[in-house]
Amino acid sequence: MTDKLIKHLFTSLIMLLLASVSFASPYSDSLLYQLNNAIKQSAVYDSKKLEQIAQLQQSITEPANSDPGKQYQLHLKLYDEYKYYKYDSAFTYTKKLRRYAEYKQDPSLVADARIKQVFILLSGGLFKETFDSLNVLSVEGVSNEVKAEYYSLKARCYYDLADFDDDGFYTSSYYTKANECMDSALSLYPQNTFEFLYFSGLRDLKKGQTGNALLRLQSLVASRKLSYHEIALATSMMGGIFSIQKNMEQARNFLIQASIADIKSSTKETSALLSVASIIFKEGNIKDAALYIEKANADAAFYKARLRKVQVGAILPLIKEHMINTIETQKQKLITYLILLAVLVLLLAGIAIIVRNQVKKLKVARLHLLEANLKQHAVNQELEKANALKEKYNEQMQQINRQLSEANKIKEEYLGYYFSIDTEFMARMEKLVNTIDKKLVDRKWDEIKLMLKTVDFRKEKEELLKNFDKTFLKLFPDFVDQFNTLFNPEDRFILKKDQLLNTELRIFALIRMGITDNEKIAEILNYSINTIYSYKTKMRNKAIIPKDDFDKKITEITTLNYQHQDKKNN
Numbered sequence: 001m002t003d004k005l006i007k008h009l010f011t012s013l014i015m016l017l018l019a020s021v022s023f024a025s026p027y028s029d030s031l032l033y034q035l036n037n038a039i040k041q042s043a044v045y046d047s048k049k050l051e052q053i054a055q056l057q058q059s060i061t062e063p064a065n066s067d068p069g070k071q072y073q074l075h076l077k078l079y080d081e082y083k084y085y086k087y088d089s090a091f092t093y094t095k096k097l098r099r100y101a102e103y104k105q106d107p108s109l110v111a112d113a114r115i116k117q118v119f120i121l122l123s124g125g126l127f128k129e130t131f132d133s134l135n136v137l138s139v140e141g142v143s144n145e146v147k148a149e150y151y152s153l154k155a156r157c158y159y160d161l162a163d164f165d166d167d168g169f170y171t172s173s174y175y176t177k178a179n180e181c182m183d184s185a186l187s188l189y190p191q192n193t194f195e196f197l198y199f200s201g202l203r204d205l206k207k208g209q210t211g212n213a214l215l216r217l218q219s220l221v222a223s224r225k226l227s228y229h230e231i232a233l234a235t236s237m238m239g240g241i242f243s244i245q246k247n248m249e250q251a252r253n254f255l256i257q258a259s260i261a262d263i264k265s266s267t268k269e270t271s272a273l274l275s276v277a278s279i280i281f282k283e284g285n286i287k288d289a290a291l292y293i294e295k296a297n298a299d300a301a302f303y304k305a306r307l308r309k310v311q312v313g314a315i316l317p318l319i320k321e322h323m324i325n326t327i328e329t330q331k332q333k334l335i336t337y338l339i340l341l342a343v344l345v346l347l348l349a350g351i352a353i354i355v356r357n358q359v360k361k362l363k364v365a366r367l368h369l370l371e372a373n374l375k376q377h378a379v380n381q382e383l384e385k386a387n388a389l390k391e392k393y394n395e396q397m398q399q400i401n402r403q404l405s406e407a408n409k410i411k412e413e414y415l416g417y418y419f420s421i422d423t424e425f426m427a428r429m430e431k432l433v434n435t436i437d438k439k440l441v442d443r444k445w446d447e448i449k450l451m452l453k454t455v456d457f458r459k460e461k462e463e464l465l466k467n468f469d470k471t472f473l474k475l476f477p478d479f480v481d482q483f484n485t486l487f488n489p490e491d492r493f494i495l496k497k498d499q500l501l502n503t504e505l506r507i508f509a510l511i512r513m514g515i516t517d518n519e520k521i522a523e524i525l526n527y528s529i530n531t532i533y534s535y536k537t538k539m540r541n542k543a544i545i546p547k548d549d550f551d552k553k554i555t556e557i558t559t560l561n562y563q564h565q566d567k568k569n570n
């Protein structure tokens with residue numbers, strides 16, 4: 001008992017110390033859980049991306065696709081796969097696009113290929129090369145679709161440059177140029193397309209119209225089925241808007257959704273996860289912030305996104321420094337706790353010795369007490385047996401007294417009944433004899449003969465049985481009802497009007513009176529022994545109780561006095 005108590009206290013203390021020095025995340029946020037799970041599965045998503053790329057690369061080499069036009073479209077698909085995934089490969093495919101476009105001598109294709117190359121330069125963070133390429137790029141005579149892409153890309157270049165410089169002089173002019181380019185792009189994009197709604201939201205955001213921008217993006221997300229990358233673009237911008245509005249909870253939620261969509265689409269050139277890391281780092285969730293910044297840094301390095309690496313470099317040292325400081329603090333706490341633990345262990349050891357000695361004394365006392373309890377238990381068992389025998393004896397005596405009392409009652413009733421019948425019968429016989437004697441003296445033979453004919457022995461027998469029924473039911477008023485309970489409803493007796501008992505009931509009434517011999521019952525009722533046996537067998541077969549218990553149940557039907565007594569006892 002003592003050892004278990006000490007072990008329990010020691011274990012609880014260790015668990016408390018471990019809990020206090022562990023990194024605890026303040027969130028039970030389902031979105032963070034989904035993001036962490038997506039990061040764990042990122043290799044699976046990247047594997048699917050590489051499978052798609054491999055299939056496209058295989059189709060390039062097929063003879064059926066040797067036409068320059070088909071080659072351009074296939075290389076365009078490969079560019080689309082790589083443009084957010086890997087800078088080097090995407091840039092390589094833009095050069096191939098330019099070669100096939102120039103071979104086709106199609107101005108729109110040439111411009112389209114060069115625009116896509118500029119997009120990759122911008123995504124890689126090469127601002128000088130981006131603007132050098134834009135300045136020599138002409139969109140005269142190209143399709144509106146290509147022009148729209150050109151102006152939206154140019155607007156993004158100025159927006160990114162303004163955000164990167166972030167000074168009080170050049171930034172405003174960059175925003176002005178960016179908005180002019182974006183207006184040109186929006187005039188060319190078909191309305192209600194993703195590009196039109198997304199870039200309209202971006203323009204409103206850069207103009208400071210965050211409410212309008214948010215409404216456009218919410219409508220965009222709610223009204224159509226978007227790809228993972230489109231979801232990432234829209235929700236990332238919504239997260240940025242909520243961040244500007246200081247609604248950090250909503251900002252965090254939408255940026256997490258954007259990060260999840262980026263991972264599922266294998267987008268490596270992204271800022272959403274970096275923004276999530278920055279927000280939750282400020283909220284104190286260092287563990288997840290470190291995980292996200294490492295993932296963002298790995299994605300930026302994989303893509304070779306120079307601007308993203310700079311952005312990651314601004315926050316990564318802060319997180320690492322905080323983690324190092326936290327670890328050092330935890331080390332100091334751990335040392336303090338270990339010292340306290342050592343002191344507590346010594347105290348517990350002293351307490352254990354004292355408790356052990358007390359337990360030994362208690363064991364001796366408990367042993368003596370147990371012996372006494374066993375003796376007392378044995379005595380109690382003997383008393384219980386004696387009481388049980390006494391109760392059983394009392395019950396038997398009560399049953400015997402009850403049976404004796406009942407027998408006396410029956411005897412009294414039937415003695416009175418038979419004395420009454422006998423007296424009445426003797427009076428009638430005496431009257432009849434006197435009358436016949438007188439008639440004999442007077443020699444009135446015809447009248448004597450007539451008088452003898454008036455004697456009806458059947459009627460006398462019926463009257464005798466009727467008087468028996470009355471006397472029996474006086475003693476057992478509920479006999480018929482109790483007798484009927486031994487049968488199913490369809491087999492129960494329903495007596496005629498003014499009928500007290502029928503033959504079957506009289507047989508079992510005599511049995512209740514203690515007359516069980518078939519010959520005696522047959523003699524009383526003036527039936528053959530076989531008839532009595534047949535009636536008894538038929539009743540036992542119809543009963544709902546076992547045949548062997550039937551006569552016993554009949555004898556348990558109580559007299560009127562005991563019915564009243566039972567009701568009082570209940």
